[in-house]
Structures are given as structure tokens and as C-alpha cells.
Amino acid sequence: MKSDFSALKWIYGESRRIIPAIILLSIFGILLSSLSVSFALVSKNVIDAAVGSLSNNVVTESIKLAILIAAQLVLQVLVSTLDIRIVGRFAMSMRKKLFGNLLMKDYTSVNNYHSGELINRLNSDISFVSGAVVEIIPNVLGFLVRIVLSFVALFSLDMTFALICLAIGPVVLMASYIYRRRMKGLQKKCQESDGKTRSFMQECLQNILVIKSFGNEKAVVNHSTELQNENYRYNIKRNNVSIAANILFYIAATIVFYFALAWGAYRILTGVITFGTLTAMLQLVGQIQIPFRSLSSIVPRYFSMIVSAERIMEILDLPDEEDSSCSELDCERIYRDAEEIVFNNVSFAYDNTGVLDQTDLIIKKGDFIAVGGSSGIGKSTFLKLLLGIISPTSGEIYIKLKNGERIALGRRTRGIFAYVPQGNMILSGTIRDNISFSDKALDDEYIVECAKTAEIWEFIDSLPDKLDTVLGEKGLGLSEGQIQRIAVARALYHDAPIILLDEATSALDEKTEAALLANIKNTRDKTCIIVSHRKAAFEICNKSVLINDCKFKLSAL
Structure with a gap:
């Protein structure tokens, strides 16, 4: 009762x-x-x-x-x-x-x-x-x-x-x-x-x-x-x-x-x-x-x-995300005034299985960082921590501004990031809907520009309905490489200053992958973190992060 x-x-x-x-x-x-x-x-x-x-x-x-x-x-x-x-x-x-x-x-x-x-x-x-x-x-x-x-x-x-x-x-x-x-x-x-x-x-x-x-x-x-x-x-x-x-x-x-x-x-x-x-x-x-x-x-x-x-x-009754009741931040101002992202003595575990243990890392504004490590070591977890989707067990992750102010990463700072996850993340609908992510203020010129940067416009332009081509569930009818490039175009359309790519080019041939990453490198005022095992990713980056024994190891390339 x-x-x-x-x-x-x-x-x-x-x-x-x-x-x-x-x-x-x-x-x-x-x-x-x-x-x-x-x-x-x-x-x-x-x-x-x-x-x-x-x-x-x-x-x-x-x-x-x-x-x-x-x-x-x-x-x-x-x-x-x-x-x-x-x-x-x-x-x-x-x-x-x-x-x-x-x-x-x-x-x-x-x-x-x-x-x-x-x-x-x-x-x-x-x-x-x-x-x-x-x-x-x-x-x-x-x-x-x-x-x-x-x-x-x-x-x-x-x-x-x-x-x-x-x-x-x-x-x-x-x-x-x-x-x-x-x-x-x-x-x-x-x-x-x-x-x-x-x-x-x-x-x-x-x-x-x-x-x-x-x-x-x-x-x-x-x-x-x-x-x-x-x-x-x-x-x-x-x-x-x-x-x-x-x-x-x-x-x-x-x-x-x-x-x-x-x-x-x-x-x-x-x-x-x-x-x-x-x-x-x-x-x-x-x-x-x-x-x-x-x-x-x-x-x-x-x-x-x-x-x-x-x-x-x-x-x-499930717990809300941290910051879910807080007001939005001016992400454009934060990135403009940002100096670096800091992982300070961070630990994280899934069900008592350690992933990170009291480790530190500094990501400078404008860095292009390749993230490596064996499968299951915590590379995708690293990106989720940046997005504030999961929170560290201990330690802190924050953006340090030029004036010394610290802004903790969480739901309110996600506008700074554009994320291309592992796996198939295409939604049913048109190619335009997928790239714009149903943005009401549609800008077809910018969609085309992002598609060109992602090396997918030539394929889209060859389709009878072009941007109005309807995709099936999970991008039915497209190759994995085409799906990945549409997902990258979506991240670029979001126009966030920090791009996170999680094995986002794994299905591409070397030439296309190199061209896509070079295009991203040439975009203005971006920071990019790329989880990859591929040579092309390490060639365009200025630093690498290796995750091993629950620690970050940062190296110059």
C-alpha cells in the first residue's frame, strides 16, 4: 500500500x-x-x-x-x-x-x-x-x-x-x-x-x-x-x-x-x-x-x-547530471580566453576497475593531440571525461583562462566541443538533417563547406537528391567510410573550437584520411584531439598522449 x-x-x-x-x-x-x-x-x-x-x-x-x-x-x-x-x-x-x-x-x-x-x-x-x-x-x-x-x-x-x-x-x-x-x-x-x-x-x-x-x-x-x-x-x-x-x-x-x-x-x-x-x-x-x-x-x-x-x-529518480540545473556558459568567450585544459590528479574507475589513477595532463589551446594506447585502456573514457558525460572519481578537470580563472568541465561546457564517437551514429532522415543535426537556422552553404572539409561533398553531389537524399536506419546504403565522413561534417557544422575524434577515420583509405585530417588542421583556431591507431593521425598532430598503466604520457611529435 x-x-x-x-x-x-x-x-x-x-x-x-x-x-x-x-x-x-x-x-x-x-x-x-x-x-x-x-x-x-x-x-x-x-x-x-x-x-x-x-x-x-x-x-x-x-x-x-x-x-x-x-x-x-x-x-x-x-x-x-x-x-x-x-x-x-x-x-x-x-x-x-x-x-x-x-x-x-x-x-x-x-x-x-x-x-x-x-x-x-x-x-x-x-x-x-x-x-x-x-x-x-x-x-x-x-x-x-x-x-x-x-x-x-x-x-x-x-x-x-x-x-x-x-x-x-x-x-x-x-x-x-x-x-x-x-x-x-x-x-x-x-x-x-x-x-x-x-x-x-x-x-x-x-x-x-x-x-x-x-x-x-x-x-x-x-x-x-x-x-x-x-x-x-x-x-x-x-x-x-x-x-x-x-x-x-x-x-x-x-x-x-x-x-x-x-x-x-x-x-x-x-x-x-x-x-x-x-x-x-x-x-x-x-x-x-x-x-x-x-x-x-x-x-x-x-x-x-x-x-x-x-x-x-x-x-x-535516476541522478541528474552535474550542472544540469545551472545556467549556460558563454562557451565562445571561454575558449577565446582559454589557455589550457588541465587534468589534475585525476582518477576514474568503472565498477571498481581502474582506468585512470592520480594522473595529470595539460592540453594547450591550439594543440593537435593524437591519443594512443591498447584497446580498452581508456581512450574513449578520456574523451567522455572531457565532455563531462562522466565525472572523475577523484581529482579535477578544468579549463584554465588567461586570467587564472578555472572553469570545471561538465554539461555546461559541452558547447566548446564537437564529438565524433566510435560506431555508427547516423540518424534516419536526410543527409542535410544529419549534418545540421536538425538545426533550425539551416545554412546550406555552410553544410556544403563542412562536407567539403570532411571529404564527402563529391559523393553527396553525385547523388540524385544531393543533400535531400534520405538515409535509412544507421545510414543503410552507405559505406562505413561515407558514414564516418558525414559524422565528421556534422561535428564541423557544430563549429565548436575543440574537435574530438574517436576512431572517426578508421574506415577511410590512407589518402582520404590524410586529406580530411589536413583540412581540419587548416581550419582556423581549432584544438583537436584524435583517438586513433593510424599513422595519418600522428603525422598531423604536434603532440601525442599514450595511456598506459592508468597514466597519461604526453610527448611532442
């Missing part, structure tokens, strides 16, 4: 701005319930008027019935129209917030989650929460009004029968409590197993080339089947609980209905009620049954909402 309370408190905070809309939906739901009960009573009058048990005119009562039907139809259309819009807007708002928060969270913490699992929380969990938040309260209020009004109407028609029905209430509440306890655990397992399955499939589709190259399709399919079977078993268990609840409800509802029929027939026989009253009683019993029948769907939905809210809260 404590966990439920935390989730409900968070849900309330997120949904406060749509409370007026929920209230409006609740009012419409209450009106629909009221009209449904009124329909039963007016139906009684129509029948009694037809058989002469009531002095009212049949036509008059029939017109009332038609008006009720029309009103129900109009309200139902309004409810459906409002519901889809409110749920959609609320889901978009929550998705935007969660996605934005994810991008501002500590990189290492987010990296502990599989991307497929994060997508599952962004999509499925938010859909569960948004739909349930908007719909459960109006539904429950509508059901309560339906039950109360139906009992009041039954009481006015036949007090004894109404009291008998009322006595069944505690039994239903006890059954719903047992159902509730069983359902939440199963719902959580269903969602977790579904997330595992989606994550695995997404990973396989992203690495389908590797699977094919190893001829491992059968093993991958078998593992996928195992994950799906696990999810299937939990879904079956959850469904069995729902089926059992539905069967018990059906038995109880059938007994109540036929008891009402027998009771009403007996009361007609004794002259206590009319035939119209019996019809109304049966309709009202049906109205009372609707909320209890819906209980089997509302309870799982409620727990889906709670479990999904807890999963979303888990992501939102």
Missing part, C-alpha cells in the same frame, strides 16, 4: 493540469448513469401505460423514452471525443517530460538500462498511465452513481428486494479485495517479461548482420521463443485469475437476475407490483451488475497504472 500511495501521489502531481477535463468527463459519466436508470423507470411507465396500469399516455411516455435515448447517444459521442483527445495530449506531455528527463540524467545510470526497456517505459508504460488516469475516475464515479441510483429506484419500487440486494455488497467487496492482491503481482511480472522480450528483439534487429554472419539465427529465435513463453505464461496466469473472477461474477449475476425474475413474478401474482415494475426491476438489476462486471477490467487496469507509474518514477 505504501508503494501504491507513492505512485498515486506522483500520478496526482502529473495529472493536476487535466483535473478540469477529468471532472468534465466525470460529470458526463454521471449523467450517462443517471439517464440509464431513468431509462428503466420510463420504460416501466411505457409498459404500464400500454397495459392500462398507468393513466399516462403511451405516446407521451414513448417521447420521453426517445429523448433519453437521444441524450445518451449525444453524451456517449461527447465522452468518446473528449476521452481520446485528453488521453492523447496527456500521454504526449508525459512522454515529452520523461524523454527530456532521460537526456538530462547521469549517463552511467541511464546506461544501466537496455534501450528497449527504456522505449517500453516511454511507450507502453506511459500509455497505461495516461489512459487509466483519464478514464478510471470518471468510470468509477459513473459506476457508483449507477449503483446508488439503481438501489434508490429499486427501493422505491420494492423495498424488500432492494434490501436483499444490498446485503450482497459485503461479499462482493471481500471478493474484490482477494482479486486485488493477486492481480498486482501478476501485472508487474507481465510488464517486466514483456519489456525483456521487446529489448531482446530490438537488439537482434539492430545487430542482424552479426547474427547472419555467425549463422546464429536458430539460437536467437529459440531464445526469443523462451522469452515469449515466459511472458505468455504470466499472461495466462493473469488471464486465469480474470476468468475465475468473471465466472464467479457470472454465477452470482445469473442467480440475482433469476431471483429478481422469480421475486417479481411472485409480487405480480400477489398484486403488489405491475408488469412494468418487474421490467424496471430487471433493468435496474442489470444496471447494478454493469459496475461489478467492469470490476474485472478496472482492477487490472488500476494495477497496470500503478506498476507503470512505479517504472516511470524509477527512471525519473
Whole structure:
């Protein structure tokens, strides 16, 4: 219950701005319930008027019935129209917030989650929460009004029968409590197993080339089947609980209905009620049954909402990046006044595995530095420390200005850097979108200039659609070398003064690589740090940094 309370408190905070809309939906739901009960009573009058048990005119009562039907139809259309819009807007708002928060969270913490699992929380969990938040309260209020009004109407028609029905209430509440306890655990397992399955499939589709190259399709399919079977078993268990609840409800509802029929027939026989009253009683019993029948769907939905809210809260509770709440810095001024970047007694470790240990390094403004070292020694980690994506375990990394001021590297100083990471970082979209990185102030002339510097313009210009050529997922259709050069052009378009290249030319031939690096060298007022094992990188640099035994070793070239 404590966990439920935390989730409900968070849900309330997120949904406060749509409370007026929920209230409006609740009012419409209450009106629909009221009209449904009124329909039963007016139906009684129509029948009694037809058989002469009531002095009212049949036509008059029939017109009332038609008006009720029309009103129900109009309200139902309004409810459906409002519901889809409110749920959609609320889901978009929550998705935007969660996605934005994810991008501002500590990189290492987010990296502990599989991307497929994060997508599952962004999509499925938010859909569960948004739909349930908007719909459960109006539904429950509508059901309560339906039950109360139906009992009041039954009481006015036949007090004894109404009291008998009322006595069944505690039994239903006890059954719903047992159902509730069983359902939440199963719902959580269903969602977790579904997330595992989606994550695995997404990973396989992203690495389908590797699977094919190893001829491992059968093993991958078998593992996928195992994950799906696990999810299937939990879904079956959850469904069995729902089926059992539905069967018990059906038995109880059938007994109540036929008891009402027998009771009403007996009361007609004794002259206590009319035939119209019996019809109304049966309709009202049906109205009372609707909320209890819906209980089997509302309870799982409620727990889906709670479990999904807890999963979303888990992501939102991840630690933020350092400096995430601080104001932006004037990166252009900082670089203009910069003298050097200093690593002072820096240590860093991944899960207690040392990468750097109390080491120092000074990078002068305007340096071109080649970074070497064996695979896995910490070269990419070095670049991530510069970007402030990860923080040192101890020591400090800062930019020293000419006036002696020190500015710690972190999120706020990333504007100084343009980064080309290892691996394929091309996004789906046009070549223009990829180079400009969806910059709203597009400058095609500058895009072409950057493409020429990256030695990729000749290829782009040969394409029928040139910059408007649409690239597939991960640059499908391009070679690794072409993808790397587009990524370099993107870094150049960013126009940051310090360029970080992480094996960014590894797929290029020697001539193209040398030309690209020479072009970067000839750009004005740049500092460049190149992680590479290749000769061309060391030839254009004035210094090298070798990482060995958790230490930096700086040498002139």
C-alpha cells in the first residue's frame, strides 16, 4: 500500500493540469448513469401505460423514452471525443517530460538500462498511465452513481428486494479485495517479461548482420521463443485469475437476475407490483451488475497504472547530471580566453576497475593531440571525461583562462566541443538533417563547406537528391567510410573550437584520411584531439598522449 500511495501521489502531481477535463468527463459519466436508470423507470411507465396500469399516455411516455435515448447517444459521442483527445495530449506531455528527463540524467545510470526497456517505459508504460488516469475516475464515479441510483429506484419500487440486494455488497467487496492482491503481482511480472522480450528483439534487429554472419539465427529465435513463453505464461496466469473472477461474477449475476425474475413474478401474482415494475426491476438489476462486471477490467487496469507509474518514477529518480540545473556558459568567450585544459590528479574507475589513477595532463589551446594506447585502456573514457558525460572519481578537470580563472568541465561546457564517437551514429532522415543535426537556422552553404572539409561533398553531389537524399536506419546504403565522413561534417557544422575524434577515420583509405585530417588542421583556431591507431593521425598532430598503466604520457611529435 505504501508503494501504491507513492505512485498515486506522483500520478496526482502529473495529472493536476487535466483535473478540469477529468471532472468534465466525470460529470458526463454521471449523467450517462443517471439517464440509464431513468431509462428503466420510463420504460416501466411505457409498459404500464400500454397495459392500462398507468393513466399516462403511451405516446407521451414513448417521447420521453426517445429523448433519453437521444441524450445518451449525444453524451456517449461527447465522452468518446473528449476521452481520446485528453488521453492523447496527456500521454504526449508525459512522454515529452520523461524523454527530456532521460537526456538530462547521469549517463552511467541511464546506461544501466537496455534501450528497449527504456522505449517500453516511454511507450507502453506511459500509455497505461495516461489512459487509466483519464478514464478510471470518471468510470468509477459513473459506476457508483449507477449503483446508488439503481438501489434508490429499486427501493422505491420494492423495498424488500432492494434490501436483499444490498446485503450482497459485503461479499462482493471481500471478493474484490482477494482479486486485488493477486492481480498486482501478476501485472508487474507481465510488464517486466514483456519489456525483456521487446529489448531482446530490438537488439537482434539492430545487430542482424552479426547474427547472419555467425549463422546464429536458430539460437536467437529459440531464445526469443523462451522469452515469449515466459511472458505468455504470466499472461495466462493473469488471464486465469480474470476468468475465475468473471465466472464467479457470472454465477452470482445469473442467480440475482433469476431471483429478481422469480421475486417479481411472485409480487405480480400477489398484486403488489405491475408488469412494468418487474421490467424496471430487471433493468435496474442489470444496471447494478454493469459496475461489478467492469470490476474485472478496472482492477487490472488500476494495477497496470500503478506498476507503470512505479517504472516511470524509477527512471525519473535516476541522478541528474552535474550542472544540469545551472545556467549556460558563454562557451565562445571561454575558449577565446582559454589557455589550457588541465587534468589534475585525476582518477576514474568503472565498477571498481581502474582506468585512470592520480594522473595529470595539460592540453594547450591550439594543440593537435593524437591519443594512443591498447584497446580498452581508456581512450574513449578520456574523451567522455572531457565532455563531462562522466565525472572523475577523484581529482579535477578544468579549463584554465588567461586570467587564472578555472572553469570545471561538465554539461555546461559541452558547447566548446564537437564529438565524433566510435560506431555508427547516423540518424534516419536526410543527409542535410544529419549534418545540421536538425538545426533550425539551416545554412546550406555552410553544410556544403563542412562536407567539403570532411571529404564527402563529391559523393553527396553525385547523388540524385544531393543533400535531400534520405538515409535509412544507421545510414543503410552507405559505406562505413561515407558514414564516418558525414559524422565528421556534422561535428564541423557544430563549429565548436575543440574537435574530438574517436576512431572517426578508421574506415577511410590512407589518402582520404590524410586529406580530411589536413583540412581540419587548416581550419582556423581549432584544438583537436584524435583517438586513433593510424599513422595519418600522428603525422598531423604536434603532440601525442599514450595511456598506459592508468597514466597519461604526453610527448611532442
